[in-house]
Amino acid sequence: xxxxxxxxxxxxxxxxxxxxxxxxxxxxxxxxxxxxxxxxxxxxxxxxxxxxxxxxxxxxxxxxxxxxxxxxxxxxxxxxxxxxxxxxxxxxxxxxxxxxxxxxxxxxxxxxxxxxxxxxxxxxxxxxxxxxxxxxxxxxxxxxxxxxxxxxxxxxxxxxxxxxxxxxxxxxxxxxxxxxxxxxxxxxxxxxxxxxxxxxxxxxxxxxxxxxxxxxxxxxxxxxxxxxxxxxxxxxxxxxxxxxxxxxxxxxxxxxxxxxxxxxxxxxxxxxxxxxxxxxxxxxxxxxxxxxxxxxxxxxxxxxxxxxxxxxxxxxxxxxxxxxxxxxxxxxxxxxxxxxxxxxxxxxxxxxxxxxxxxxxxxxxxxxxxx
Amino acid sequence: xxxxxxxxxxxxxxxxxxxxxxxxxxxxxxxxxxxxxxxxxxxxxxxxxxxxxxxxxxxxxxxxxxxxxxxxxxxxxxxxxxxxxxxxxxxxxxxxxxxxxxxxxxxxxxxxxxxxxxxxxxxxxxxxxxxxxxxxxxxxxxxxxxxxxxxxxxxxxxxxxxxxxxxxxxxxxxxxxxxxxxxxxxxxxxxxxxxxxxxxxxxxxxxxxxxxxxxxxxxxxxxxxxxxxxxxxxxxxxxxxxxxxxxxxxxxxxxxxxxxxxxxxxxxxxxxxxxxxxxxxxxxxxxxxxxxxxxxxxxxxxxxxxxxxxxxxxxxxxxxxxxxxxxxxxxxxxxxxxxxxxxxxxxxxxxxxxxxxxxxxxxxxxxxxxx
Numbered sequence: 001x002x003x004x005x006x007x008x009x010x011x012x013x014x015x016x017x018x019x020x021x022x023x024x025x026x027x028x029x030x031x032x033x034x035x036x037x038x039x040x041x042x043x044x045x046x047x048x049x050x051x052x053x054x055x056x057x058x059x060x061x062x063x064x065x066x067x068x069x070x071x072x073x074x075x076x077x078x079x080x081x082x083x084x085x086x087x088x089x090x091x092x093x094x095x096x097x098x099x100x101x102x103x104x105x106x107x108x109x110x111x112x113x114x115x116x117x118x119x120x121x122x123x124x125x126x127x128x129x130x131x132x133x134x135x136x137x138x139x140x141x142x143x144x145x146x147x148x149x150x151x152x153x154x155x156x157x158x159x160x161x162x163x164x165x166x167x168x169x170x171x172x173x174x175x176x177x178x179x180x181x182x183x184x185x186x187x188x189x190x191x192x193x194x195x196x197x198x199x200x201x202x203x204x205x206x207x208x209x210x211x212x213x214x215x216x217x218x219x220x221x222x223x224x225x226x227x228x229x230x231x232x233x234x235x236x237x238x239x240x241x242x243x244x245x246x247x248x249x250x251x252x253x254x255x256x257x258x259x260x261x262x263x264x265x266x267x268x269x270x271x272x273x274x275x276x277x278x279x280x281x282x283x284x285x286x287x288x289x290x291x292x293x294x295x296x297x298x299x300x301x302x303x304x305x306x307x308x309x310x311x312x313x314x315x316x317x318x319x320x321x322x323x324x325x326x327x328x329x330x331x332x333x334x335x336x337x338x339x340x341x342x343x344x345x346x347x348x349x350x351x352x353x354x355x356x357x358x359x360x361x362x363x364x365x366x367x368x369x370x371x
Numbered sequence: 372x373x374x375x376x377x378x379x380x381x382x383x384x385x386x387x388x389x390x391x392x393x394x395x396x397x398x399x400x401x402x403x404x405x406x407x408x409x410x411x412x413x414x415x416x417x418x419x420x421x422x423x424x425x426x427x428x429x430x431x432x433x434x435x436x437x438x439x440x441x442x443x444x445x446x447x448x449x450x451x452x453x454x455x456x457x458x459x460x461x462x463x464x465x466x467x468x469x470x471x472x473x474x475x476x477x478x479x480x481x482x483x484x485x486x487x488x489x490x491x492x493x494x495x496x497x498x499x500x501x502x503x504x505x506x507x508x509x510x511x512x513x514x515x516x517x518x519x520x521x522x523x524x525x526x527x528x529x530x531x532x533x534x535x536x537x538x539x540x541x542x543x544x545x546x547x548x549x550x551x552x553x554x555x556x557x558x559x560x561x562x563x564x565x566x567x568x569x570x571x572x573x574x575x576x577x578x579x580x581x582x583x584x585x586x587x588x589x590x591x592x593x594x595x596x597x598x599x600x601x602x603x604x605x606x607x608x609x610x611x612x613x614x615x616x617x618x619x620x621x622x623x624x625x626x627x628x629x630x631x632x633x634x635x636x637x638x639x640x641x642x643x644x645x646x647x648x649x650x651x652x653x654x655x656x657x658x659x660x661x662x663x664x665x666x667x668x669x670x671x672x673x674x675x676x677x678x679x680x681x682x683x684x685x686x687x688x689x690x691x692x693x694x695x696x697x698x699x700x701x702x703x704x705x706x707x708x709x710x711x712x713x714x715x716x717x718x719x720x721x722x723x724x725x726x727x728x729x730x731x732x733x734x735x736x737x738x739x740x741x742x
Contacts, residue, residue: 037688037689037692037694038685038688038689038692038694039689039692039694039695039696041694041695041696042695042696043696044696044699044700045680066688066691066692067663067684067687067688067691071663071664071684074664075664075666075682075684075685076666081682081684081685081688082685083680083681083685292438292442293442293445293446295446295447309416309454310454311446311452313438313442313446313452314409314446314452314453314454316438317408317409317437317438317452318408318409318410320437320438321408321409321410321437323408323409323410323412324410324412324413324695324698324699325410325412325413325414325415327695328415328695328699329415
């Protein structure tokens with residue numbers, strides 16, 4: 001993987017870069033839709049391409065449990081298995097072990113847990129996580145970390161940061177440099193000094209990129225932005241910065257302003273399946289009765305497949321009738337919205353008008369801009 | 372609507388014809404996928420076109436209840452509402468009133484029933500059915516009939532046939548000849564003389580086509596084929612014959628041999644969602660563990676979107692993981708299989724080799740051919 005920054009905003013920390021991988025190149029800041037189980041829910045790889053998606057994320061925890069990383073390896077890795085030819089990033093499995101599985105037992109070796117599917121017992125440590133991610137064959141893989149619950153006391157988070165550093169070192173040792181980039185994950189909860197400790201330790205080890213984990217776990221937006229701002233200052237300027245699990249469109253705009261390069265979140269896809277659609281003017285709840293005879297597309301300025309073919313009235317009907325097509329059409333729109341938002345931000349940064357873009361972004365939604 | 376037969380098999384009653392409508396022309400024998408609620412479940416209009424679908428069926432009962440025929444009329448009729456530019460046939464609503472709704476009360480005026488969605492009370496008679504179907508704007512509409520339960524005693528079916536004829540006449544009077552073709556529906560259960568009575572009465576009235584209703588309701592295949600054979604002889608040779616609710620691939624082959632021109636059935640779409648896929652060699656249950664590492668497509672000779680991109684192993688994984696994409700990819704394959712089967716049969720008829728085609732159809736599945 002190669003990363004280079006080719007434009008820096010004259011107004012803020014925002015920057016435009018390019019990441020080159022064996023499966024294609026893309027510009028940053030970039031948003032990665034989540035393909036939890038080897039499928040971005042409700043859409044096909046072609047739908048993703050048409051919506052402008054350039055890189056997707058897949059969850060190691062889910063794929064390890066079903067169908068199994070070895071099965072996927074024998075079927076040509078994730079790229080071959082799901083017929084997605086573009087770049088892929090896999091997470092380490094850690095986050096889902098903590099959030100989904102039962103009876104977790106964390107030790108220095110790793111985590112013993114029970115599958116959320118059938119209760120079977122499993123173990124993942126840093127070595128296993130890297131082994132699984134090698135088998136899956138993503139272009140970018142993540143170090144195995146401990147994501148402390150929020151809120152957690154200082155002592156707990158301190159130990160969590162130490163464990164994360166130990167594991168990060170073992171992940172680096174396990175990596176074999178065959179075309180997979182490895183990112184370290186900065187932890188430290190909302191404690192500035194622990195974030196700093198985590199960042200410094202990881203930077204000393206030298207990763208291909210740095211992620212901020214343990215965010216969007218219940219903290220308020222102000223705290224989140226403070227942690228991001230403080231941490232980015234400690235990371236090398238020539239490596240991509242990835243904020244995991246973020247976020248809403250407003251979060252993306254704020255984080256891009258702070259210099260974040262990569263994002264992932266289930267929000268565009270999950271909201272689509274719940275009938276919440278994103279537009280320039282804000283969120284739309286498609287089941288609202290006011291749309292029952294509305295011939296207009298979701299967003300009259302949107303160029304997505306859904307908006308170019310179907311009315312709000314039809315989409316409302318599909319959603320009310322629980323038709324499967326509703327989930328696909330809504331997902332295509334929300335993904336397009338996210339991809340378009342990222343492209344607009346990159347363009348605004350290149351043209352040194354990001355502050356104006358951000359102002360308009362909020363104004364269109366009738367919101368106050370926090371300067 | 373225009374219908375002309377342009378090739379008759381030299382071997383059997385099978386024939387190839389063409390139906391011209393305001394929304395496009397198609398050859399018969401034709402299979403119509405079912406778009407119950409204004410969507411062929413799990414696929415888009417583009418998916419239908421790519422699978423070779425030329426005409427779809429929509430259910431008046433469902434669309435009357437939700438979102439309402441008047442709403443659809445204001446939104447440009449079914450064609451505009453669901454963005455399907457090809458021909459559409461709507462049923463009369465009768466079948467679902469009998470099979471889905473509660474507290475039915477049938478009189479000469481029509482049927483009072485309770486919605487299966489919210490229990491609200493409604494009335495449909497022949498006049499209402501035609502009014503609803505005019506609003507929906509399909510190219511081919513169906514007369515409102517009574518579909519007797521199976522089995523029913525002779526007296527019940529006799530009265531049902533008389534009521535169906537009375538209603539058929541009222542449907543003809545209600546029709547306004549603005550480009551919508553109206554088909555009569557022959558009833559009569561499994562009683563040959565009642566089928567004959569129904570057919571003669573409807574033919575005397577003069578419809579644009581004739582459907583055989585009250586089949587695939589639990590009778591055995593032999594009885595069904597006997598009823599179809601006997602009834603087709605009584606219908607005018609220059610009008611299309613449509614067997615409603617049929618059927619499995621074998622049913623289509625047998626009925627085409629008997630001279631049937633049109634079919635509809637939920638089988639390809641419903642089976643797809645249940646993980647049953649059609650291939651030349653028979654049915655495949657995709658969740659079977661034997662497919663867990665099978666890199667081959669569903670059917671190596673299939674040209675569908677799904678088979679050209681995805682392995683059995685991936686489709687099995689999607690199905691086991693309940694991923695929404697599974698339902699779409701399976702549905703695309705099954706629809707393509709059905710469309711391809713119909714196209715192959717039309718070609719075989721044109722080339723006077725239908726008997727041989729039928730023989731091969733069964734042989735590939737390892738089945739005995741009943742001559």
